[in-house]
Amino acid sequence: MSNESHPAMIGPGGRPLRAAVVARIYDHASDTRSLFLTLADNGAIHFIPGQFISIAIPLSDETRTRPYSIASHPEDGAPYEICFNRVPNGPGAAWLFERAIGDAIGFSGPFGTFSLERAPAAEAIFIAAATGIAPIRPMIRRAAAGAHLAMTLLHAAPSPEHMLYRAEFEALAVRDAGFRFETMITPEAETYSRLLEQCDRRWVRGDTNRARHFYICGAGHGVIALRDLFRSAGYERRAVHYEQW
Ligand SMILES: Cc1cc2nc3c(=O)[nH]c(=O)nc-3n(C[C@H](O)[C@H](O)[C@H](O)COP(=O)(O)OP(=O)(O)OC[C@H]3O[C@@H](n4cnc5c(N)ncnc54)[C@H](O)[C@@H]3O)c2cc1C
Numbered sequence: 001m002s003n004e005s006h007p008a009m010i011g012p013g014g015r016p017l018r019a020a021v022v023a024r025i026y027d028h029a030s031d032t033r034s035l036f037l038t039l040a041d042n043g044a045i046h047f048i049p050g051q052f053i054s055i056a057i058p059l060s061d062e063t064r065t066r067p068y069s070i071a072s073h074p075e076d077g078a079p080y081e082i083c084f085n086r087v088p089n090g091p092g093a094a095w096l097f098e099r100a101i102g103d104a105i106g107f108s109g110p111f112g113t114f115s116l117e118r119a120p121a122a123e124a125i126f127i128a129a130a131t132g133i134a135p136i137r138p139m140i141r142r143a144a145a146g147a148h149l150a151m152t153l154l155h156a157a158p159s160p161e162h163m164l165y166r167a168e169f170e171a172l173a174v175r176d177a178g179f180r181f182e183t184m185i186t187p188e189a190e191t192y193s194r195l196l197e198q199c200d201r202r203w204v205r206g207d208t209n210r211a212r213h214f215y216i217c218g219a220g221h222g223v224i225a226l227r228d229l230f231r232s233a234g235y236e237r238r239a240v241h242y243e244q245w
Contacts, residue, residue, distance in 0.1 A: 009106035011056045012063050017106035018043070022099050023079045029161040031086040032131060034071065035099060036079035047074055049138035050115035050215075050243075053082070056106040057092045066092035069135035069217075069243075070110065073142075083134045083164065087219075114243035115139070119148035120213040122239070125203065126153045127226060129191050129218025133157075133164050135243060136217055140169070144176050154198070156184040156191050156218075192222025196229060204233040212239065219245040 009017035019040035026034045039045070045053065052067040072081035087093040099105065116139040124143060128136045133155055143151055157163050169181040186194050203212060212235065216226050223244040230240045 009056070009104070011106060011108060012065060015108065017056055017108055020080070020105045020107055022101050022103045022105065025099075025101060028083070028164050029159070032083070032162060032164070033085075033097060034081050034083040035096065035105075036072075036081050037105065038078045038080075040104060044077060045070065045080055045110055047110035048115040048117055049074060049142040050135040051110040051112040052135065053080075053107040053109035054111065055082075055092075055096070056108075057095045059091055059095070064092060065108075067109075067111070068096075069112075071134040071137050073138045083131055085131050112243070114215075114217065114241055116142055116215065116241075118146050119143035119151070120239075121149070123149050123209075123212045124151045125212055125214050126151070127195060127199070127214065127216045127218075128153070128155045129195065129220075129222065130157050130162055130188070131164065132216075132218035132223075132243075132245070134217075136215060137165055137168075139215060140172070140179075144172060144179055148178055150178050150180070152180040152182060154182045154184065154195070156186050156195055158188050158191075159185060191218070192220070192225060195222065196225055199226060199229060204229060210234045210236075214240045214242075216240070216242040217245070 009019045011017045020037035021040050022035050023038045024036035047070055052069045054065045054067050057064045068082040070080050071083040126136045163183055173179050173181040214230050216223055223242050227240050227242045
């Protein structure tokens with residue numbers, strides 16, 4: 001069987017999909033889950049940290065696709081982890097929560113330009129809102145594995161149990177003096193207003209250094225507001241990387 005597709009899996013527009021199988025399920029919190037996927041043909045997904053796969057969601061009337069970031073690390077290979085949360089009235093997230101071990105999932109990809117091959121030759125600030133940590137997790141491991149300047153991860157989430165991969169980032173901060181891990185527990189409705197206030201105070205009004213690179217990810221328009229804050233403050237457009245869900 002080809003590594004590239006599975007004949008039983010056809011996506012929107014008749015495109016062939018690859019078939020993954022749910023190998024393991026892990027609940028971070030009652031509304032936040034990771035699925036660990038192996039490939040039905042034992043193939044591999046060759047991806048750059050930060051990229052996503054497009055998952056086919058078969059609804060009663062149509063098949064939709066939804067992107068999900070690969071939260072695991074390319075160098076670890078299979079199983080590949082995706083991590084997601086429930087979304088009010090969200091059919092894609094609801095369908096994923098219904099998957100059981102052994103179920104097949106059709107996907108295409110990897111895709112995406114919100115990615116990091118190696119650490120930038122500048123200070124790097126990673127800003128994640130809740131499950132927006134998913135693409136940033138492999139980015140940070142990749143950046144930390146090579147030569148890098150100072151790196152900060154600022155992770156905002158509604159509760160300690162939503163601070164995903166916390167132990168891993170804390171351990172990295174102990175091992176790597178160049179990495180700082182900061183958490184912000186905040187009600188969901190205040191996430192971006194608080195991130196904007198803190199980012200403005202520290203990295204806009206705090207000094208005149210405009211050499212930093214930013215990697216921002218989360219759901220909703222606040223990601224764009226953060227991007228605009230940095231770009232309008234004088235940071236180069238290409239230094240402000242973002243992915244809005
Ligand atoms: C490049 C990319 C990568 C993504 N990676 C992930 C991922 O790793 N994990 C993940 O949970 N989601 C991820 N998403 C979002 C995901 O694709 C779906 O949009 C989400 O699961 C909701 O789909 P739905 O069909 O359930 O709801 P829809 O009816 O499509 O609802 C969409 C609405 O939900 C909002 N939304 C999107 N994602 C979230 C979220 N996680 N929490 C709260 N509101 C949300 C959108 O802004 C939009 O307003 C990603 C999106 C993009 C564009």
